[in-house]
Amino acid sequence: MADKIFRVNMTDLSTSLEDVPADWAGHGGRGLTSTIIAAEVPPACHPLGPNNKLVFAPGLLSGTAASNSGRISAGAKSPLTGTIKESNSGGTSAQRLAKMGCKALIIEGQPKDDVWYSLSLTPEGVTINTEDELIGKGNFAVVEGVEKRCSDKIGILSIGQAGEMQMSAANISVKDPDSHVRSLGRGGLGAVMGSKKIKFIALDAGDAKVDIADPDAFRAANRAFTKALVDHPVSQALGTYGSNVLVNIINEAGGLPTKNFSAGQFEGHEQISGETMHDIIVERGGKPKHGCHSGCVIQCSQIYNDLKGNYKTSGMEYESIWAMGADCTVDNLDQIAEMDHILDDIGIDTIETAVAFGVAMEGGVLPFGDSDEMIRIMSEEIAKGTALGRIIGNGAGSVGRTYGVTRVPVVKNQAIPAYDPRAIKGIGITYATSTQGADHTMGYTIATEILGVGGSADPLSKEGQIELSRNLQIATAAIDSTGMCLFVAFAALDDETCLPALIDMINARFGISLNAADVTNLGISILKTEHAFNQAAGFTNLDDRLPEFFETEPVPPHNAVWDFSGEEIDSFWNF
Amino acid sequence: MRIQVKLFAFFRKGRFIKEDRELPEGSTAGEVVDSLDIDREEVGVLMCNSRHCGFDTILQDGDIYAIFPVIGGG
Numbered sequence A: 001m002a003d004k005i006f007r008v009n010m011t012d013l014s015t016s017l018e019d020v021p022a023d024w025a026g027h028g029g030r031g032l033t034s035t036i037i038a039a040e041v042p043p044a045c046h047p048l049g050p051n052n053k054l055v056f057a058p059g060l061l062s063g064t065a066a067s068n069s070g071r072i073s074a075g076a077k078s079p080l081t082g083t084i085k086e087s088n089s090g091g092t093s094a095q096r097l098a099k100m101g102c103k104a105l106i107i108e109g110q111p112k113d114d115v116w117y118s119l120s121l122t123p124e125g126v127t128i129n130t131e132d133e134l135i136g137k138g139n140f141a142v143v144e145g146v147e148k149r150c151s152d153k154i155g156i157l158s159i160g161q162a163g164e165m166q167m168s169a170a171n172i173s174v175k176d177p178d179s180h181v182r183s184l185g186r187g188g189l190g191a192v193m194g195s196k197k198i199k200f201i202a203l204d205a206g207d208a209k210v211d212i213a214d215p216d217a218f219r220a221a222n223r224a225f226t227k228a229l230v231d232h233p234v235s236q237a238l239g240t241y242g243s244n245v246l247v248n249i250i251n252e253a254g255g256l257p258t259k260n261f262s263a264g265q266f267e268g269h270e271q272i273s274g275e276t277m278h279d280i281i282v283e284r285g286g287k288p289k290h291g292c293h294s295g296c297v298i299q300c301s302q303i304y305n306d307l308k309g310n311y312k313t314s315g316m317e318y319e320s321i322w323a324m325g326a327d328c329t330v331d332n333l334d335q336i337a338e339m340d341h342i343l344d345d346i347g348i349d350t351i352e353t354a355v356a357f358g359v360a361m362e363g364g365v366l367p368f369g370d371s372d373e374m375i376r377i378m379s380e381e382i383a384k385g386t387a388l389g390r391i392i393g394n395g396a397g398s399v400g401r402t403y404g405v406t407r408v409p410v411v412k413n414q415a416i417p418a419y420d421p422r423a424i425k426g427i428g429i430t431y432a433t434s435t436q437g438a439d440h441t442m443g444y445t446i447a448t449e450i451l452g453v454g455g456s457a458d459p460l461s462k463e464g465q466i467e468l469s470r471n472l473q474i475a476t477a478a479i480d481s482t483g484m485c486l487f488v489a490f491a492a493l494d495d496e497t498c499l500p501a502l503i504d505m506i507n508a509r510f511g512i513s514l515n516a517a518d519v520t521n522l523g524i525s526i527l528k529t530e531h532a533f534n535q536a537a538g539f540t541n542l543d544d545r546l547p548e549f550f551e552t553e554p555v556p557p558h559n560a561v562w563d564f565s566g567e568e569i570d571s572f573w574n575f
Numbered sequence B: 001m002r003i004q005v006k007l008f009a010f011f012r013k014g015r016f017i018k019e020d021r022e023l024p025e026g027s028t029a030g031e032v033v034d035s036l037d038i039d040r041e042e043v044g045v046l047m048c049n050s051r052h053c054g055f056d057t058i059l060q061d062g063d064i065y066a067i068f069p070v071i072g073g074g
């Protein structure tokens, strides 16, 4: 059965199944969401109005047996940045969508009345239902309630209170195999879903399967690909310590943003490190190794239990732990796990929210390190939508403007994540030029600058950084289209069998014959499509800049400042 | 001369997190790795005073020297 575009119009509550236009056929994941947004959304529209659209797309290989291929992309014009946005996540939804033959789900329009809805997708199409019972509830109650009504086999995409209140940092939750949640985290896509008045989307693929054009070739390529992933030492470290293994090395390098980006090393780094987290997890009978979707062979996720050995949270990433930890000077992993759980339930981006807290601490709203007060504000103010809750829930930029703070680490109004761009300069180029606001995943130069994967570059020197960021941003745009978790990139950068095997799988899935140059060209065209959307939305080269304080405030221990000229940054786009 | 050695991730197993060492003048970073029975092949990153260094870097009195296996994340 040929894949279809599933379309839902929330203005007149109509749905349709459409053939996939020829020039969308080669796209998946980010490439497809960005292509659709660029084709159908007026760049100048209000992100929360009827003219914005919310698009979900599984990757090209999602739903197949390919290792680590279960990532889903969501796209829209972002209410946080005003740019085009793609956010991707694990969980079980990509596989459900792909299996039911849904190339992309496009949600457009906006209901005029004050009624909430849910969507239900099956291979036959979409139905729209009114929703009452779960409105005002957090994501965990939504997952539980929807599973009770349908079955625990279905995939669920949902928003919590933050999305209902259309906060700019609201995310979309994706149910994982254990009925916990992962997040389409960045850029406020939960607010867009809330603006469409959709509380959750239930995905029931039944027994449907993805068609493979050449099953033998596919199996062989997947074997080679899986071997490259499993054999790479980075995969092994990720399975043991999670991505949080980075706390100590980024701290050692002097690039761990601390106390709202006023220092590059955190005294409490050891207490929040991956090594400590691993020991706590094992001691309390949790799981240090856990996959966010079936088919992941790296398993960087984990199950973190509380002091009594009861489940507390899962999938704590380095960036979340850094943001709630070093950036707010909180050195207690149990408090961080508690916050991670609350933010997942409210449905709000851990990075944006915690960086917003760091700015609020700078502005005197609460003391640095006061995790009890953070927890109170999350549950009592953000979840309930008080004035303070909304100020923080609208992100770091919103807090900075409200409280007159000048040290506000954002690019295009999106919070800068866990790597200080003064001490690790290549990542600063990614923050500045990314089509989506500050986002490390768009071009992860840390691999080369700090970790020595895929070559090496001096993090304190400007040399070669623009080219490094450009090459990685191009490659990432392509990988984000395959449905692959970005952590396959470590093997892809180092092991020369990895990328060809990945391309072979795409070819065997669709019966086509892409080569490496086609994949690079795909990445280039995605970046250019996204950049053109942003320009049409009013962004210029002057928006590709880091906040001024990075140029004027040296960050210890290296006492480095951000010293790229505007002209140098602009040369990023010379391709 | 005296230096501080820090170990991370797997390298801590059966060894230590942080230790001061007395070394002869002119000792290299690689010699410290060898003395700890760490296979050079398994080393991902070496840092001396928070800057990346190599096996042949000559350590100085008071240096803080960090040894990491191949790790990643993001």
Ligand code: SF4
Pocket: A068, A090, A290, A291, A292, A293, A296, A297, A298, A299, A300, A301, A485, A486, A487
């Ligand atoms: S490596 Fe981590 S993020 Fe990637 S698919 Fe596996 S569990 Fe998910």
